[in-house]
Amino acid sequence: MKLESISPAKLTCSRFFSLFSIISLMLSFAVFCQIGQAQQAQQLSLADVLIGLRSKKATLHERNKLLSDAVKVRGVTFALTPEIETELAGTGASKELVEAVREKSLKDKAALLPKPISTPIPDSAFYRQRADENVGKGDFDLAVSDYTRAIELNPKDAAIYLNRGRAYWNKKSFDLAALDYDKTIELDPKAAAAYFNRGDLHEKRGNVSQAMRDYQKAVELDAGNESAKNNLKRLQDEQAKIEQAKLEQAKLLAQSKEAESKPAAELPKVPEQSIAPKSIELGSLVGLAVKMVTPVYPATARQMSINGQVMVQLTLDETGDVSSVRATTGPQILRAAGEDAARRSKFKPAMVGGQAVKATGFIVYNFTNK
Numbered sequence: 001m002k003l004e005s006i007s008p009a010k011l012t013c014s015r016f017f018s019l020f021s022i023i024s025l026m027l028s029f030a031v032f033c034q035i036g037q038a039q040q041a042q043q044l045s046l047a048d049v050l051i052g053l054r055s056k057k058a059t060l061h062e063r064n065k066l067l068s069d070a071v072k073v074r075g076v077t078f079a080l081t082p083e084i085e086t087e088l089a090g091t092g093a094s095k096e097l098v099e100a101v102r103e104k105s106l107k108d109k110a111a112l113l114p115k116p117i118s119t120p121i122p123d124s125a126f127y128r129q130r131a132d133e134n135v136g137k138g139d140f141d142l143a144v145s146d147y148t149r150a151i152e153l154n155p156k157d158a159a160i161y162l163n164r165g166r167a168y169w170n171k172k173s174f175d176l177a178a179l180d181y182d183k184t185i186e187l188d189p190k191a192a193a194a195y196f197n198r199g200d201l202h203e204k205r206g207n208v209s210q211a212m213r214d215y216q217k218a219v220e221l222d223a224g225n226e227s228a229k230n231n232l233k234r235l236q237d238e239q240a241k242i243e244q245a246k247l248e249q250a251k252l253l254a255q256s257k258e259a260e261s262k263p264a265a266e267l268p269k270v271p272e273q274s275i276a277p278k279s280i281e282l283g284s285l286v287g288l289a290v291k292m293v294t295p296v297y298p299a300t301a302r303q304m305s306i307n308g309q310v311m312v313q314l315t316l317d318e319t320g321d322v323s324s325v326r327a328t329t330g331p332q333i334l335r336a337a338g339e340d341a342a343r344r345s346k347f348k349p350a351m352v353g354g355q356a357v358k359a360t361g362f363i364v365y366n367f368t369n370k
Contacts, residue, residue, distance in 0.1 A: 042074065043074050043075040043076055043077045044067075044070060044071055044074055044075070044076050044077065045076070045077045045078065046076075046077075046078045046084060049067055049071070049076070049088065049093070049097075049101070050087070050088075050091055052066070052067045052070075053067065053088070053091045053092050053093060054091060054092075060092050061094075063092075064092070064093065064094040064096065064097045065096075067093075067097050068094070068096045068097045068100045071097065071100040071101055071104055072100050072103075072104065075104045075107070076101055076104050076105050078105065079105045079106075080098070080101050080102045080105045085098060085102075088101070123153060123154075124150045124151075124153035124154035124157065124160070125150075126150075127146045127147070127149040127150035127153065128146070128147065128150040128157075128159075128160055128163070130146045131143045131144075131145075131146035131147045131150065131163065131164075131167070132163065134146060135163070135166070135167055135170075140167045140168075140170045140171045141171070143163075143164075143167045144164060144167045144168065144171065147160055147163055147164035147167060148164065151164070156187060157187075158183075158184045158187035158188035158191055158194075159184075159188075161180045161181075161183045161184040161187065162180065162181070162184040162191065162193060162194050162197070164180050165177045165178075165179075165180030165181045165184065165194075165197060166197060168180060169197070169201065172304065174201060174204070174205065174304060174305065177197075177201055178198065178201055181194050181197055181198040181201065182198070185198070190221055191221075192217075192218045192221035192222035192225060192228075193218075193222075195214045195215070195217040195218040195221065195228075196214070196215065196218040196225060196227065196228045198214045199211045199212075199213075199214030199215040199217075199218060199228070199231065200231070202214060203231070203235070203331070204304065204306060204331070204333075205304060205305050205306045205307070206301075206305075206306045206307035206308030206331050206334070206367065206369075207307075207308075208235055208238075208239065208308055211231075211235060212232060212235050212236065212239075215228045215229075215231050215232035215235070216232055219232060238311075238328075238329035238330070241311060241328065241329055242309055242311055242329055242364060245283075245284065245311055245362055245364055246364070248283040248284055249283065249284035249286060249364070251283075277352060277357060278357060278358060279357060279358040279359060279360065280350055280352060280357055280358075280359050280360075281359070281360050281361065282350060282359045282360065282361040283361055283362070284361060284362060284363070284364075285314060285316075285347055285359075285361035285362065285363055286363065288316075288320070288347040288348045288350070288359075288361075289345060289346070289347055289348075290320065290346040290347055290348055291345055291346040292345050292363075293341045293342075293344045293345045294341060295310075295334075295337040295338050295340065295341035295365050295367070296337055296340070296341070297337065297367060297369070298333060298334065298336075298337055300333065301331070301333045301334055301337075301367070301369075302369050304333075305369055306331050306333055306334065306367075306369070307331075307334075307367045307368050307369045308330055308331045308334060308367055309329070309330055309364055309365065309366050309367070310327055310329065310330030310331070310334050310335055310337075310338035310364070310365045310367065311327065311328050311329040311330060311338075311362055311363075311364050312325055312326065312327045312328070312335075312338045312339055312341075312342040312362060312363050312364075312365065313325070313326050313327075313328055313360065313361075313362050314342050314360065314361055314362065314363065315358065315359075315360050316347055316349075316350065316358060316359045316360070316361070317358055318349055318356040318357060318358060319349055319356070320346060320347040320348050320349040320350075321346070321347075322342060322343050322344075322345060322346075322347070323358075325339045325342045325343050326339070327339050328362075330365075330367075331367075334365075334367050337365075337367075338363075338365045341365065342363055342365075345363075
């Protein structure tokens with residue numbers, strides 16, 4: 001066999017080209033790595049992965065290794081669907097690269113999901129606050145419902161019973177309001193507001209004596225409660241007038257019976273020459289009544305169980321007809337009925353020295369819901 005001799009020049013040229021190829025490959029790897037390092041600040045898109053797989057700057061095995069490491073460090077912007085997995089496999093992605101993409105896509109997706117918001121379990125304070133807000137809006141049905149739930153969670157809080165009682169009062173559920181005020185006082189005997197509210201309820205229902213006791217207790221517990229002071233004084237003044245009226249009425253009836261029992265000769269005579277006054281005060285007008293009209297019990301007052309006494313001041317003309325009326329004491333809701341009954345009543349003329357004169361007096365009506 002004839003061996004071909006290789007000249008030193010050819011051998012030198014061949015070594016040069018081999019060295020050049022190695023240097024080029026190393027430069028390619030360096031550039032590829034620099035690109036990867038420059039992009040570490042952001043996640044890899046599907047396009048980034050596909051472009052990296054198709055790159056000719058390194059072998060497929062090396063490209064898969066570099067991309068797998070990059071995916072694990074930087075993450076991906078896409079989710080691995082069956083279609084994308086097929087496309088990656090068709091572009092030359094290794095199992096390691098596909099698994100890296102799958103793992104990072106699941107982790108990144110979980111990180112993007114909104115974190116569940118922990119909702120605190122509603123407690124008694126929550127329902128009480130919401131009930132107070134409903135009271136401010138005038139929605140007393142919802143307020144009662146929330147106060148009830150608050151009481152279930154904290155049955156020893158006297159203030160909740162007080163607030164629910166007020167809500168019941170606004171709903172005109174007076175019996176339920178009274179029960180809540182009673183419970184408030186049972187839990188907190190020094191709750192001045194509960195005594196005041198219960199006193200107001202008693203007054204509205206015509207239980208004046210009970211209202212006065214509660215107002216008095218509210219003042220004792222809270223000397224600065226001006227509303228309780230004013231209401232107590234007003235009721236005391238009204239009761240004093242009623243008691244005085246009863247005394248005068250009883251006195252007049254006694255005098256009338258005494259006069260009827262005396263012989264006519266013994267009755268005092270008014271001199272004919274006496275000048276009659278223009279008007280006289282007669283006190284109770286029951287003895288002069290020709291027709292006494294019974295007042296109509298207002299349906300609303302009956303439904304609310306409001307009762308009590310109403311004093312009506314009357315002015316009579318010379319014929320005994322009622323010229324004016326004005327209720328001065330008693331529950332407000334009953335006063336109009338008392339005034340109407342007095343206005344439609346008829347009385348004998350007031351006589352002085354045989355001459356009819358104008359007169360003033362009063363009538364006390366008793367309203368009892370029985």
